[in-house]
Amino acid sequence: MNLIQKICTLLIVLALVNGCSSNKKKNAQLMEETPAASNPVAAPVTSPADSGAETFSTGDETAISGSNLEAEATQPTETVPFPSSNTIYFEFDSSQINDSFSSLVEEHAAYLNAHPNAHVSIEGHADERGTREYNMGLGERRANAVFRMLSLQGVPDAQMTVVSYGEEKPVAFGHNETSWRLNRRVEIVYTRR
Amino acid sequence: MNRLPTRLVTTLLLWAACIFMAPAQATLTIKITQGSKAALPIAVVPFSWEIPGVSRTGVNISEIIENDLHTSGAFAPVEHNAFLSLPHAIEDVQYEDWRILGTSNLVIGRIMAAEEGFVEIRFRLLDTISQKQLAGKSLIAPTSNLRRAAHEISNIIYEQLTGQKGAFTTRIAYVAVEGNRRNPTYKLLVADADGHDPQTIFKYHEPVLSPDWSPDGRKLAYVSMEQNRSEIFVQDLRTGEREKISAFKGINGAPAWSPNGKELAMALSRSGNLEIYIFDLESRGLRRLTQNLAIDTEPVWTPDGKSIIFTSDRSGGPQLYRVDRRGGPAERLTFEGRYNALADISPDGKKMAFIHREKGRYQVAVMDLATRNMLVLTEGRLDESPSFSPNGSMIIYATQEGNKGILAAVSPDGEIKETLTIQKGSVREPDWSPFFQ
Numbered sequence: 001m002n003l004i005q006k007i008c009t010l011l012i013v014l015a016l017v018n019g020c021s022s023n024k025k026k027n028a029q030l031m032e033e034t035p036a037a038s039n040p041v042a043a044p045v046t047s048p049a050d051s052g053a054e055t056f057s058t059g060d061e062t063a064i065s066g067s068n069l070e071a072e073a074t075q076p077t078e079t080v081p082f083p084s085s086n087t088i089y090f091e092f093d094s095s096q097i098n099d100s101f102s103s104l105v106e107e108h109a110a111y112l113n114a115h116p117n118a119h120v121s122i123e124g125h126a127d128e129r130g131t132r133e134y135n136m137g138l139g140e141r142r143a144n145a146v147f148r149m150l151s152l153q154g155v156p157d158a159q160m161t162v163v164s165y166g167e168e169k170p171v172a173f174g175h176n177e178t179s180w181r182l183n184r185r186v187e188i189v190y191t192r193r
Numbered sequence: 194m195n196r197l198p199t200r201l202v203t204t205l206l207l208w209a210a211c212i213f214m215a216p217a218q219a220t221l222t223i224k225i226t227q228g229s230k231a232a233l234p235i236a237v238v239p240f241s242w243e244i245p246g247v248s249r250t251g252v253n254i255s256e257i258i259e260n261d262l263h264t265s266g267a268f269a270p271v272e273h274n275a276f277l278s279l280p281h282a283i284e285d286v287q288y289e290d291w292r293i294l295g296t297s298n299l300v301i302g303r304i305m306a307a308e309e310g311f312v313e314i315r316f317r318l319l320d321t322i323s324q325k326q327l328a329g330k331s332l333i334a335p336t337s338n339l340r341r342a343a344h345e346i347s348n349i350i351y352e353q354l355t356g357q358k359g360a361f362t363t364r365i366a367y368v369a370v371e372g373n374r375r376n377p378t379y380k381l382l383v384a385d386a387d388g389h390d391p392q393t394i395f396k397y398h399e400p401v402l403s404p405d406w407s408p409d410g411r412k413l414a415y416v417s418m419e420q421n422r423s424e425i426f427v428q429d430l431r432t433g434e435r436e437k438i439s440a441f442k443g444i445n446g447a448p449a450w451s452p453n454g455k456e457l458a459m460a461l462s463r464s465g466n467l468e469i470y471i472f473d474l475e476s477r478g479l480r481r482l483t484q485n486l487a488i489d490t491e492p493v494w495t496p497d498g499k500s501i502i503f504t505s506d507r508s509g510g511p512q513l514y515r516v517d518r519r520g521g522p523a524e525r526l527t528f529e530g531r532y533n534a535l536a537d538i539s540p541d542g543k544k545m546a547f548i549h550r551e552k553g554r555y556q557v558a559v560m561d562l563a564t565r566n567m568l569v570l571t572e573g574r575l576d577e578s579p580s581f582s583p584n585g586s587m588i589i590y591a592t593q594e595g596n597k598g599i600l601a602a603v604s605p606d607g608e609i610k611e612t613l614t615i616q617k618g619s620v621r622e623p624d625w626s627p628f629f630q
Contacts, residue, residue: 093510129555131535131548131577132402132622133447133460134504134511136423137467137488140444163422164444168400173374175575175593 080114082193083107088146090184092127095141097149105146108188109153116159119192122146124164127180132166139164146186161191223264223387227610232269233354234295235262239273240302241281244312250336254314255302257343257387258350261361264387265351265586266609271296283317283326291321300350307333314342318350328353340389360386360582364626365589366394366404366413367600371618381415383430386582386625388600388615394428395435402622407450410629414438414448414457425459439472447491451518452498458482460490460503469503471518482520491535494518496542502526504534513547527560529567535578539585544605546570546579546588557590559605570607580625581605589613591621 086108088101097105112118124143126135143162150160172179237259242249262268277290281303291299302316317329328349334342341362348359365388369380379401384391395401399418406413407427414427425439425448439445443462450457457472467490469482483489487507494501495515502515505523511534514523527533532550539546542562549558549569557571557579571590579590587602587609594612598619602611 129575130511130532130550131491131504133490134488134506134534136444136446137460137462137490140462140467141488162443165400165418166402168402168418173596175596 080110081107083111083188086188086190088142088186088188089181090142090186092180092184093138095138095145097145102149105149106153109150109155112150112155112159113153115193116156117192118190119159119161121161121163121189121191122150123187123189124162125169125183125185125187126167127183128167128170128175129180130167132168136164136166139166142184142186146188222612222614223260224612224614225264225266225610226612227608228269229266229604229608231608232267233298234271235268235298235300235350235354236271236276236291236294236296237262237300238276238279238281238302240304240314240316242304244304244306247306250339252339252343254304254339254343254346255300257340258300258347261344261347261359261387262350264611265359265361266604266611267351267355267586268298283319286319288319288321288324297322298354302346310337311335312339314346316346318353340385344385357586358584358628360584360586360625360628362386363583363628364410365580365600366406366624366626367591367620368401368404368622369616369618369620370598377618381413382616383413383626384615388613391616394430395426403447404622404624405448405450406624406626408452408454408627410627414450416446416448425457427457443467449492449494449501451494452496458492458494458501458503460492469501469516471501480520482516482518483523493536493538495538496540502536502538502545504536513545526562526565527567533558537579537581537588539581539605540583541585544581544585546581546590546605548577548579557588557603559588568607570603570605571601571610573601576601578622578624580623582625583628589623589625591623 083104084107085104088097088104112120122143124139126138140162143164147160147162151157170183172182237255240255259270263270271294275294278287280286280301286301297320299319299321300316302314305313305315307313311333314332314334318327320327330349332342332345344361347361351357351359363386364383365386366381366383369382370377371380372378376398378396378398380396381394381401381404382391383394394413397417397419399421402416404413404415411431412427412429414425416423417426423445424437425445426435427438428435438457439459439461441461441463444467445459445461447460448457455474457474459470459472460467461470466486467488468484469489469492471480471482482501485507487505489503489505491504492501498518500515500517502513504511505514510531512525513527513533513536514525516523530549530551534548536545536547545560545562547558548555551569554574556569556573556576558567558569560567573592575593577591579588581588587604589600589602591598592601598621600613600615600620600623602613603609
């Protein structure tokens with residue numbers, strides 16, 4: 001079920017609850033006279049494409065009144081945007097997260113904290129120079145640094161996986177610093193949002 | 194008769210040999226970029242084909258022998274157009290014809306009919322000065338595998354004249370990356386030592402790395418990322434059966450068979466950072482060998498099975514260390530430069546080949562383990578993955594040519610240099626097989 005559907009379901013439930021409590025007398029009257037109109041709010045929000053939709057004909061001309069409902073969410077999902085970027089770059093031979101990337105990591109931490117069902121794969125990489133298995137270790141060191149920073153900002157371990165690709169998955173293929181700096185990176189990949 | 198420069202004619206001969214050879218799956222080029230000054234002259238007379246009614250197949254046995262001897266670096270074949278005669282049988286040999294050319298070594302041979310599906314190859318290695326036969330043999334070889342028979346003859350000649358066991362019937366494992374760069378296919382292959390007849394052992398669209406031959410030559414251990422994480426597999430080359438050996442949390446890398454074939458050293462980061470472990474293949478027990486916050490990886494066994502040499506950055510950057518297989522303190526071996534990694538040990542245990550960085554260039558170096566003297570052997574910028582041949586005479590490694598990965602070889606004294614272009618796509622991670630029983 002996606003987010004929109006969740007909100008709609010929530011609204012339906014809230015509306016039903018509110019409808020029942022504020023219009024009890026009227027509904028009760030209606031129920032006695034016209035049993036088929038006992039769930040007045042359900043019909044308008046039924047999806048037209050829903051083949052299971054039931055249509056109700058009341059045959060009763062009595063007006064149904066209600067009040068506007070305010071949309072309410074129980075989670076602050078609207079206020080935490082999806083992070084602006086998912087890649088953190090590193091200096092040669094270093095696994096230190098540059099200050100310029102701290103706010104990006106904070107964005108991910110905030111998003112992950114606001115979405116307990118979200119999950120990330122923190123993928124570490126190295127440039128092509130040097131030996132492959134040592135570069136596996138370097139990639140992992142970088143990914144671990146990001147993991148630790150997210151962890152310190154409250155993200156639970158269960159929401160994160162760390163993996164290293166070493167130098168095996170470059171995004172740039174030149175044998176020069178222009179390419180190497182693009183490959184020295186950690187990618188935060190959302191396996192679940 | 195004019196004598197053209199040896200190297201030019203030999204190169205031309207090799208090109209002709211490549212075209213003349215049976216269409217193999219791979220395009221093959223061995224290029225000798227630097228030869229040994231001490232190479233022994235040798236004349237290999239094309240063998241006679243004495244099978245009536247049967248046309249010669251694409252496999253030219255004497256040319257394979259000549260190529261083997263040449264690419265070993267130990268021999269300088271005499272150009273064919275200098276030959277004054279073309280003997281095939283010993284009674285036809287005029288020794289002065291060969292002494293005139295300055296060669297004391299002469300190889301002649303005949304290919305004759307044998308039972309269905311086989312040929313008989315008779316060859317002789319003759320000393321033109323003493324006029325004596327140094328070696329001679331009759332081989333019955335299947336027509337389906339004449340290359341192997343030729344390599345066996347090369348081994349015999351090589352051993353007779355150098356005193357060293359020939360490695361011409363050995364094989365190499367390596368990784369090839371083909372196709373679209375952003376979504377490539379990774380293949381693990383095994384080919385003859387001269388690059389012929391590559392066989393795909395495993396392929397997938399996720400990375401494969403670090404192949405390592407078992408000491409009996411029957412299995413390969415390697416790392417595959419098919420599950421989007423690194424895991425160690427062992428594959429039986431005859432049956433194709435694969436067994437997943439190590440899939441712990443974190444990195445599972447750098448498998449290395451012990452000389453007795455009973456254990457695998459490996460690098461695992463299950464404890465939080467990469468450490469060296471030893472996995473017992475019989476008991477399936479795991480034993481940890483290093484303990485520190487550094488990256489410890491790329492283990493290799495010494496041939497006596499007593500120690501493991503590995504890469505560690507515990508001093509700040511990667512260097513090579515040695516530790517007893519039972520554990521204990523690690524002894525640092527490399528002190529020159531700030532990057533020394535990925536060792537391979539010579540079969541006699543005396544030398545260590547590794548990757549050494551100097552002025553930003555990653556090159557193959559060799560160190561005498563007794564004197565600790567180091568010699569840089571290659572001139573590339575991004576050389577990797579050195580592996581000794583099982584007779585210790587050559588080191589194969591990975592390098593770059595243009596934008597492509599290729600394999601190259603160098604002798605431990607740096608004298609002989611070759612490039613080996615054996616596959617479309619980019620090639621890397623060579624590992625030289627042991628001698629086969």
